[in-house]
Amino acid sequence: MSYQRVGELNCSLVVKTTEMNTGGEPVRIAVSGYPDIVGDTILDKRRYVKENFDHIRKLLMQESRGHNDMYGVIPVIPDIKEADMAVLFIHNEGYSVMCGHATIALGRYAVDHGIVQPVSPETLVKIQCPCGLVTAHVQYENGKSGSVRFESVPSFVFAADLTISLGM
Numbered sequence: 700m701s702y703q704r705v706g707e708l709n710c711s712l713v714v715k716t717t718e719m720n721t722g723g724e725p726v727r728i729a730v731s732g733y734p735d736i737v738g739d740t741i742l743d744k745r746r747y748v749k750e751n752f753d754h755i756r757k758l759l760m761q762e763s764r765g766h767n768d769m770y771g772v773i774p775v776i777p778d779i780k781e782a783d784m785a786v787l788f789i790h791n792e793g794y795s796v797m798c799g800h801a802t803i804a805l806g807r808y809a810v811d812h813g814i815v816q817p818v819s820p821e822t823l824v825k826i827q828c829p830c831g832l833v834t835a836h837v838q839y840e841n842g843k844s845g846s847v848r849f850e851s852v853p854s855f856v857f858a859a860d861l862t863i864s865l866g867m
Contacts, residue, residue, distance in 0.1 A: 714759065716771075719808065721800040727759060727771040728808060736775050741829055744775045745787050745794055760791045767791050770801050777827045783815050785827035796829040797851065806835030806847040817844070828852075 714732040718725070734752060738744035748756070760769045770790050777785035786805060788795045809815050809824040816822075817839045824835040831852035838845030 719804040721803045724800040725769055726801045726804040729773050733773055740778050741785055741827055745829055756789045760789055770798055772801055779827055781825055782827035783825045784809055802833055802835055802849050803847040806837040807844045810837045810844040
């Protein structure tokens with residue numbers, strides 16, 4: 700495949716996507732045609748995409764192919780062995796470390812497209828995101844995926860019971 704930056708002549712790039720929707724929120728998953736992404740860690744890969752392929756993010760997320768509320772996913776090779784898949788999240792303004800509605804869509808996508816072997820009544824999908832490993836729990840009955848819930852990365856309280864003076 701050959702490609703050049705947008706604005707140059709002879710641009711040749713075809714990125715195929717799967718369109719999903721979670722409770723009214725769109726998710727566009729790049730399933731083929733995205734240029735090779737290098738990096739040892741998922742954060743290295745995100746930095747590489749931002750520095751080298753941001754023009755593709757803009758093509759996929761912004762008008763005329765996208766809109767202000769468009770969210771996207773770029774699958775990458777996981778760098779942690781527990782992960783079934785790894786992804787980068789993109790949107791109209793840039794990149795994020797996590798997206799709940801995209802994680803729900805990815806859980807069903809992984810089951811429906813054979814990335815994980817479905818198990819009844821619930822299939823676990825371990826997704827490496829820039830924030831860490833997230834686990835989606837996908838209902839699976841009678842050969843069909845259903846509702847999804849997920850566990851995100853641990854969080855913590857940095858400080859509690861503080862008084863802040865705003866000096867107004």
